[in-house]
Amino acid sequence: MTDPIETGQEVLRTEARALEALADAMPVDFLAVVELIAALPGRVIVTGIGKSGHIARKIAATLASTGTRALFVHPAEASHGDLGMIVDGDAVLAISNSGETAELRDIVAHTRRFGVPLIGLSSRPDSTLMQAADHRLTLPALPEACGIGMVPTTSTTLTLGMGDALAVALLRKRNFKAEDFSVFHPGGKLGAQMARVHQIMQGRERLPLVGAATPMGDTLVEMTAKGLGIAVVTEGATLVGVITDGDLRRNMANLMDRTAGEVATRKPLTVAPDMLAAKALAVLNERKLNVLVVCEGDTPVGILHIHDLLRAGVA
Template sequence: MTDPLDTGREVLRTEGEALLALARDMPADFAAVVARIADAPGRVIVTGIGKSGHIARKIAATLASTGTRALFVHPAEASHGDLGMIGVEDIVLAISNSGETVELRDIVAHTRRFGVTLIGLSSRAESTLMQQADLRLTLPRLPEACGIGMVPTTSTTLTLGLGDALAVALLRLRGFRAEDFSVFHPGGKLGAQMARVSQIMASGDRLPLVEVATPMGETLVEMTAKGLGIAAVTEDGRLAGVITDGDLRRNMDHLMDRRAGEVATRDPLTVPPDMLAAKALAILNERKINVLIVCEDDRPVGVLHIHDLLRAGVA
């Protein structure tokens, strides 16, 4: 009886070695495909059926989320009206391992009739699809990992990997940034990590503010009322220091006889409101603190507490 662990390792080795082989010998038209897509005024229409269709959906989604307008069109639906989704300014990326998928016939014919750029992705350079294509992404013909040569395994992994390579090459060519990525991912954990400090911080009436000359009695009232464990100490509207719970403990002797400026820690660490919340969290963790003052032009505009990051799903 075959050990499942041995089988699993064999499959992963087979597919991993195939990806390395593809990296060593990339399709000759890869750079031309990237350039054509980058310059195209329209969208990338990704199509395929069966396992290739599942991979095509993922490639379209990855392209769309990284700044390349893309959508998946099912080839069977295309034959019943969805060909109208494909415009002359678009580019069609058709995926078929054999290159002879019958269901792609109408989409291929549509691109030839109206002069739509057709990119073929297949392991068979001599196939009908690749002969019709304007640009070709030819995959190496390597054994499927199933051991019987029938189940799409290695071929789908190679297709998915090449799709990722296309998406990343395009995003780097366009200078796509984490800030741009957040526009397409506003929800969930990823969306939270892409949020700005200004979207999470306590501000306005929630901001604990005192002047350097404020008596510590009034300062304690302000800190207690706002409940953030910190107060921003200002002088002429600019941040002069901060008072934390730790500062209170360190200055217990005659505390109530002193003023905020005498107790405050000067030149405190601050962050700008446009900083990514995830980066601010990294600063909190690195410094082993729970709260930061948010400043703009040296003026306190907010307080970022680790509890706010937790509630927002960043931490």
């Protein structure tokens, strides 16, 4: 009886070797497909059925989340009215390992009739699909990892890899950044990490503000009232320093005879309201801080505490 761990390792290594083979022999039309999609006025319609359909849905979702307008159209539904979703300016990415999937017939015919660019993705370059396609993403015809040659394993892994390769090539061509990514991912942990500081910070009303000439007795009252372990020292509207618990310990001698400006640490580290929350968290961790003043220019507008990041799901 075959050891399950050995079987699992064999499957993974088989699929890994297949991906290496694909990377070493990229389809000749890959660059042309990237250029076509990047210049496309419409959307990429991704289609396939069965296991290819599941992969097609994932490819469409990945493209859409990285700045390429895309959607999945089920080939059977296309034959019953959804062909109307494919319009001038679109392109179709049709996926079929064999290239002979009967259910794709109507979509292929529709693209030929109305001049919609057709991209075929298959392991058989001489198949009906690939012969009809304007651009061909040909995968290496390698054995499935199942051992009986029937279960889509290697072929679906290669298809998924090719979809990822297209998506990443397109996002880099468009100079798609993390802040662009956040537009399409507002929810969950990822959405929290993509949030901006101004969406998480406590506003100006929560700032423990004191003037530079404020006696330390009054400064301590303000620090205690706001409960953030910090006082923000200003001259007019301009930030000139901060007082932390560490500053208090370092200035215990005659503390109550001094002013906030005399005790404050000058030119403190600040963050801007439009900084990514995840980047602000990295600053806090790197500098071993619990709180940061948020400034627009030299003017304090809010305060960001590590607890704010924890509540928002960033930390």
